[in-house]
Amino acid sequence: MIEAQIYKALGDPVRLQIITRLAAGSPYTIGELSKNLGISRQGARKQLQVLVSANLVHLSQKGRETEVVLDTDKLTIAKQFITNIEQQWDLRLQALKDFVENNPTKK
Amino acid sequence: MIEAQIYKALGDPVRLQIITRLAAGSPYTIGELSKNLGISRQGARKQLQVLVSANLVHLSQKGRETEVVLDTDKLTIAKQFITNIEQQWDLRLQALKDFVENNPTKK
DNA sequence: TATTTATGCAACCATTTGGTTGCATAATGT
DNA sequence: ACATTATGCAACCAAATGGTTGCATAAATA
Numbered sequence: 001m002i003e004a005q006i007y008k009a010l011g012d013p014v015r016l017q018i019i020t021r022l023a024a025g026s027p028y029t030i031g032e033l034s035k036n037l038g039i040s041r042q043g044a045r046k047q048l049q050v051l052v053s054a055n056l057v058h059l060s061q062k063g064r065e066t067e068v069v070l071d072t073d074k075l076t077i078a079k080q081f082i083t084n085i086e087q088q089w090d091l092r093l094q095a096l097k098d099f100v101e102n103n104p105t106k107k
Numbered sequence: 108m109i110e111a112q113i114y115k116a117l118g119d120p121v122r123l124q125i126i127t128r129l130a131a132g133s134p135y136t137i138g139e140l141s142k143n144l145g146i147s148r149q150g151a152r153k154q155l156q157v158l159v160s161a162n163l164v165h166l167s168q169k170g171r172e173t174e175v176v177l178d179t180d181k182l183t184i185a186k187q188f189i190t191n192i193e194q195q196w197d198l199r200l201q202a203l204k205d206f207v208e209n210n211p212t213k214k
Numbered sequence: 215t216a217t218t219t220a221t222g223c224a225a226c227c228a229t230t231t232g233g234t235t236g237c238a239t240a241a242t243g244t
Numbered sequence: 245a246c247a248t249t250a251t252g253c254a255a256c257c258a259a260a261t262g263g264t265t266g267c268a269t270a271a272a273t274a
Contacts (some may be wrong), residue, residue, distance in 0.1 A: 001123040008119070012262085065220060072193055082186040109265075146232085
């Protein structure tokens with residue numbers, strides 16, 4: 001279950017907020033991104049690091065600033081996992097339905 | 108960010124394993140499901156509870172057994188969130204591409 | 215050159231998490 | 245009736261998490 005780390009990284013409101021902002025309005029610097037999250041800059045930086053470690057974003061140094069860039073590959077993997085689960089589940093429900101239809105309760 | 112709780116619940120290999128098994132071969136009882144996860148029954152039960160609390164699965168009492176059923180609604184919400192992020196991100200990339208094309212670097 | 219700005223690093227702290235063991239109990243099987 | 249099975253509940257524990265503050269430093273600006 002490699003996906004666990006990705007979901008874990010997504011499993012925090014501050015981090016989801018960061019992802020949302022990045023998708024909407026990059027490029028962002030660490031400093032900008034750390035504002036208005038309700039926590040300190042260093043607090044925000046730690047959350048950002050979780051996203052970096054999960055490869056959901058990457059950083060690129062620009063002079064004294066650091067640009068934060070969204071990386072959608074891992075998001076796609078996470079989405080694919082859910083799609084697969086849903087698909088298997090639907091197959092099962094369909095199989096169950098077929099079974100019921102072919103084996104009517106005797107009156 | 109309501110999705111955070113869902114992702115958090117998905118963010119553990121044992122819990123992903125449980126979800127995967129449920130999608131593949133329900134109905135499962137708590138006892139069956141707790142086997143072969145590499146942890147104790149009570150340990151597995153605690154992980155299962157996390158999924159219940161996040162409404163990813165629900166339980167239904169059957170005599171002395173408890174049936175565990177997958178609930179795909181929350182999964183769908185989680186998937187939708189990712190889809191939205193990807194979409195916004197693609198829009199941005201496209202806008203950036205257009206900008207570059209209409210503003211060629213002067214030779 | 216002096217100051218401000220963007221950032222990093224580390225120590226610290228309370229709470230949550232992921233696991234354990236031990237014991238209780240209600241439903242089922244013999 | 246007795247034993248077994250499926251489960252719940254609670255206490256406990258180490259490690260991880262989510263936050264803080266304080267201090268250091270390199271780059272940009274005045």
